[in-house]
Amino acid sequence: GAGVSQSPRYKVAKRGQDVALRCDPISGHVSLFWYQQALGQGPEFLTYFQNEAQLDKSGLPSDRFFAERPEGSVSTLKIQRTQQEDSAVYLCASSLGSQVYNEQFFGPGTRLTVL
Amino acid sequence: GNSVTQMEGPVTLSEEAFLTINCTYTATGYPSLFWYVQYPGEGLQLLLKATKADDKGSNKGFEATYRKETTSFHLEKGSVQVSDSAVYFCALISDFGNEKLTFGTGTRLTIIP
Numbered sequence: 001g002a003g004v005s006q007s008p009r010y011k012v013a014k015r016g017q018d019v020a021l022r023c024d025p026i027s028g029h030v031s032l033f034w035y036q037q038a039l040g041q042g043p044e045f046l047t048y049f050q051n052e053a054q055l056d057k058s059g060l061p062s063d064r065f066f067a068e069r070p071e072g073s074v075s076t077l078k079i080q081r082t083q084q085e086d087s088a089v090y091l092c093a094s095s096l097g098s099q100v101y102n103e104q105f106f107g108p109g110t111r112l113t114v115l
Numbered sequence: 116g117n118s119v120t121q122m123e124g125p126v127t128l129s130e131e132a133f134l135t136i137n138c139t140y141t142a143t144g145y146p147s148l149f150w151y152v153q154y155p156g157e158g159l160q161l162l163l164k165a166t167k168a169d170d171k172g173s174n175k176g177f178e179a180t181y182r183k184e185t186t187s188f189h190l191e192k193g194s195v196q197v198s199d200s201a202v203y204f205c206a207l208i209s210d211f212g213n214e215k216l217t218f219g220t221g222t223r224l225t226i227i228p
Contacts, residue, residue: 004158031214042119042204042218043159056213091159095214104216106159 002026004107006092012113013082021077021110023092030097032075033104034067037089046090049075050097082114117142121205121219128195128226136190136222138179138205146207148172148181148188149216153202162190162203197226 005024013019025032031050035043036059045059051072060067064083069075079086089111093104122137140146150162150172163172168183177192188205205219 033215035216040220042206042220043216045215045217048213048215056215059215093159097214102214103161103164104214108158 004092004094004105006090006107006110008110009108010111010113012115014115015083016081018078018080019082019112021079021090021112023075023077023094023107025073025075025092025094026105027073028096029094029105030072031095031102031104032069033093033095034075034077035091035093036061037091037109039088043091046077079112082112084114087112087114117146117207117209117217119205119207119217119219121203122222123220125223125225128224130197130226130228131194132226134190134192134195134199134224136203136205136224138188138190138219140186140188140205140207142186142207142209142217144210146209148179149206149208150177150179150188150190151204151206151218153204153221155201159204195224195226197228200224200226 007022034046037043047067048056049069064080066078089109091109092107095102095104118141147166149164151159152162163174165172165181171180202221204221206216
């Protein structure tokens with residue numbers, strides 16, 4: 001497909017479980033972003049990649065959160081020992097990337113519910 | 116730090132009414148400003164943008180003007196339709212070296228026929 005895809009679309013985890021969320025960006029997009037959207041709130045930045053380099057991870061809420069993009073394409077956001085406060089929609093976005101602004105295209109999100 | 120404050124919702128209007136959703140921002144440097152829209156069951160989409168002061172972004176009948184003197188980027192539409200029902204997010208990027216978006220909390224708009 002032509003857009004950003006994310007899987008799974010829905011994930012239910014028991015507290016303490018590890019989860020892995022996948023993002024497939026638009027082909028050729030250099031920049032990739034992860035955002036967290038709590039219910040009724042706007043998305044909040046988690047981390048940012050340019051190709052395989054993680055340039056900014058200042059938004060990751062704790063060391064339980066880890067993101068990677070080893071080949072500069074697909075990215076995985078991993079959350080270890082999930083807690084109830086991790087329940088949110090996790091959004092991935094990609095852009096062409098460069099020194100000037102390029103539109104970020106968002107995926108449909110993964111809704112994580114931690115019981 | 117950077118922040119975006121937007122009009123709290125929900126907002127309910129009749130079809131063909133005039134729409135304004137207020138947005139103000141705090142940012143270092145010279146931010147670029149955006150409105151994103153999330154239609155029911157769909158992902159976030161860019162609606163319009165403005166990258167420098169006094170620029171006007173427009174799309175699908177919506178407009179917003181970048182007002183540096185009032186640090187505002189209010190969204191307007193002259194005549195709304197039922198299909199405009201969605202959640203609208205104001206957002207900014209503070210500089211081009213790091214493209215992370217800072218979003219407002221969103222405004223849910225419902226248009227009734």
